Amino acid sequence: MNHKEAMSVQFLEDAERYLNGAMTLPEKTAYDEKLNTDPAFRSQFEKTKALILGIESAVLKEQLDAFHNTMESETPVRALRQTNKSTYIWLGIAASIIAVLGIFLFFNKSTSTDQLFAAHFVPDPGLPTTMSTSGNYTFYDGMVNYKREEYTVAITKWKSLYTKKSDNDTLNYFLGMAQLANNNPEEAIVYLQEVLPQKESMFYNDVHYYLGLAYLKAGAVEKAKRAFQESKKAESNKILTELN
Amino acid sequence: MERQNNIVEQSKLVVAIKANNSKVLQQLYQENYKKVEIHIVNNSGSIPQAQDTYQEAFLACYQNIKADKFEPNSETALQGYLFTIAKNKWTDYLRSSQFKKVQGMSEGISATMKDEDTIPVENNLAQLQMNATIDAFSRLGNECKELLKLFYYEKKSMKEISAEKNLTSASARNKKYRCIQKLKTLVAHPK
Numbered sequence: 001m002n003h004k005e006a007m008s009v010q011f012l013e014d015a016e017r018y019l020n021g022a023m024t025l026p027e028k029t030a031y032d033e034k035l036n037t038d039p040a041f042r043s044q045f046e047k048t049k050a051l052i053l054g055i056e057s058a059v060l061k062e063q064l065d066a067f068h069n070t071m072e073s074e075t076p077v078r079a080l081r082q083t084n085k086s087t088y089i090w091l092g093i094a095a096s097i098i099a100v101l102g103i104f105l106f107f108n109k110s111t112s113t114d115q116l117f118a119a120h121f122v123p124d125p126g127l128p129t130t131m132s133t134s135g136n137y138t139f140y141d142g143m144v145n146y147k148r149e150e151y152t153v154a155i156t157k158w159k160s161l162y163t164k165k166s167d168n169d170t171l172n173y174f175l176g177m178a179q180l181a182n183n184n185p186e187e188a189i190v191y192l193q194e195v196l197p198q199k200e201s202m203f204y205n206d207v208h209y210y211l212g213l214a215y216l217k218a219g220a221v222e223k224a225k226r227a228f229q230e231s232k233k234a235e236s237n238k239i240l241t242e243l244n
Numbered sequence: 245m246e247r248q249n250n251i252v253e254q255s256k257l258v259v260a261i262k263a264n265n266s267k268v269l270q271q272l273y274q275e276n277y278k279k280v281e282i283h284i285v286n287n288s289g290s291i292p293q294a295q296d297t298y299q300e301a302f303l304a305c306y307q308n309i310k311a312d313k314f315e316p317n318s319e320t321a322l323q324g325y326l327f328t329i330a331k332n333k334w335t336d337y338l339r340s341s342q343f344k345k346v347q348g349m350s351e352g353i354s355a356t357m358k359d360e361d362t363i364p365v366e367n368n369l370a371q372l373q374m375n376a377t378i379d380a381f382s383r384l385g386n387e388c389k390e391l392l393k394l395f396y397y398e399k400k401s402m403k404e405i406s407a408e409k410n411l412t413s414a415s416a417r418n419k420k421y422r423c424i425q426k427l428k429t430l431v432a433h434p435k
Contacts, residue, residue, distance in 0.1 A: 009421050020399070050370065051428070052396055053310055054377025056264060057303055059397040061378060063266070064273065064299045071274040144291060 015048045094122050094235075113224070113243075117217040120239055123181045124206065126174070139171065146174060151182040167194070169201040180210065185217035209233045254316030261309050264397050273302055276323055280330040289334065297337065301330035307374065373431075380430035388423035395420060 017023050018031050035042045097119055126147045127140075142157035155178050158171060165171050176191035192214060195207040208231035215224035216239070225243060228236040260268040277298055284294035305326045308314045314325060381389065394400045394408070406416035 005421075009417070012421065012424060050373060051377060051424070051431075053307060054374050054431075055381055055392050055396045055427070056310070057307055057374065058378040058381035059393045060264070060269065060306060061299070061303055062382075063269075064302065067270045067273040068277070068295060068299075070270070071277065147291065 011044065012048060015045055016052070018045075019049060019052065094120075097122070098238075113216045113219055113221055116239060116242060117213055120235060121180070121213050121217075124174070124177050124210070127170075143174070146178055149181070151178040154178045155182065169195045169198045169203055173201075173203040173207060176207075176214070177210065180214050180217065183217075185214040188214040189218065205232055209236050212236060212239065251316055254321055257322055258309055258314070258316060261306065264399065269306070272322070272326070276326050279327055283327075283331055284334050287334065288338065293337075297333050298330050301326060301333050304329050304333075376431050376434055377427070379434065380427055383430050383435070384423065384427060387419075388426060391416075391420055392423055392427070 014031070018028065023031060035045060126143055138157055138161055142154040145151075145157065146154040155175065158175050158178070161168075161171060162175070172191045172194040176188045176195070179185075179191060180188035189211065192207055192211045195201055195203055196211075198204065201207075208227050212224045212227035212231060215221070215227055221243065225240060228240050228243075257268065257272070261272070277295075280298045280301070281291065281294040284297060285291065289297070305314075305322075309322075314322070316322060381392075384392070391405065391409070394405050395402065400408075402413060402416055402420070405411075406413045409416065411419065
């Protein structure tokens with residue numbers, strides 16, 4: 001290491017000690033003095049400071065995807081859905097639909113099952129998407145389409161997983177949901193029914209309700225009523241009242 | 245009193261962030277993402293765009309804290325600050341020619357978006373230099389990356405690092421200096 005390099009090393013290490021608060025008070029006072037009186041020194045110091053912040057930012061940046069992905073796999077998705085604001089947005093949408101329906105009913109007492117379906121059906125908002133876990137990539141890729149309301153694309157992607165995971169409750173639930181949103185209630189019923197035996201599934205509560213809606217859309221009123229009776233959602237009671 | 249405590253909490257948060265406390269940074273990231281995602285998705289964005297914009301905002305927020313450009317003055321100041329940066333970045337994107345090209349019809353959207361609390365999105369020379377450094381770092385060899393990470397990000401002493409890497413203290417010091425020089429060269433020669 002030549003003299004110039006040695007000076008440069010010394011400058012770097014002094015700057016680091018200054019930034020880390022590792023200098024003694026007399027050292028710091030002298031350093032501050034030099035920063036305030038020597039513009040060339042100050043400029044070199046600022047460059048070094050920016051370079052160090054750049055290194056720290058680069059390291060942090062490399063960690064952000066990991067922050068993102070652990071957020072989604074560690075947080076129970078259902079809990080997240082219940083607390084996040086999108087639920088309120090969906091509730092808001094549902095509420096306005098109900099309000100519109102109310103006005104409609106006021107003027108037109110006769111409601112067909114199709115109208116009831118249209119008034120109540122709001123697709124499940126879907127799961128947070130993570131792209132990291134390679135095993136689930138296709139599923140979450142489909143979920144991105146589902147959330148964009150590209151149901152046919154989502155169905156195609158999810159069907160490719162179906163041969164291997166035909167008993168998976170999440171897959172069945174969302175395939176059913178996408179089919180229902182795509183106006184294929186008969187197909188939807190097949191998938192949604194697959195979730196019924198899985199009482200511990202986090203979709204269990206919702207599946208009766210959506211199954212009810214699927215039957216309603218398919219015109220099977222009695223089956224719809226039975227499904228709504230099984231469901232614990234408040235919405236189901238409202239529809240039952242309207243059906244009766 | 246409670247407000248005072250919360251401001252103390254915020255100051256602690258700032259100190260922890262300045263020290264690159266990974267746990268605190270992770271928590272800050274995870275607790276504030278959803279709100280940004282909802283905002284962006286409700287304003288013509290996709291989920292991947294929400295993630296990108298949020299990460300950019302998170303880094304900008306981190307850099308501003310490090311540079312003492314942020315002082316907590318209310319109990320949720322930092323969280324609000326982060327959200328505002330993300331929101332402004334998204335507004336800038338919606339107004340950009342890139343977005344208009346994709347959309348071809350974004351008049352209504354950009355006209356209705358307004359800055360509530362304006363925190364300027366820095367796009368000056370310093371920011372360009374910062375981006376160049378981040379990019380250069382990613383092009384460094386693994387050995388240099390690791391050494392610089394241990395020293396500058398994890399704040400380990402040269403003594404700890406030389407023990408960990410089986411190097412003499414002089415050789416670790418020398419290596420660190422070479423890596424910094426290499427980084428400077430890469431910054432000066434962008435890809």
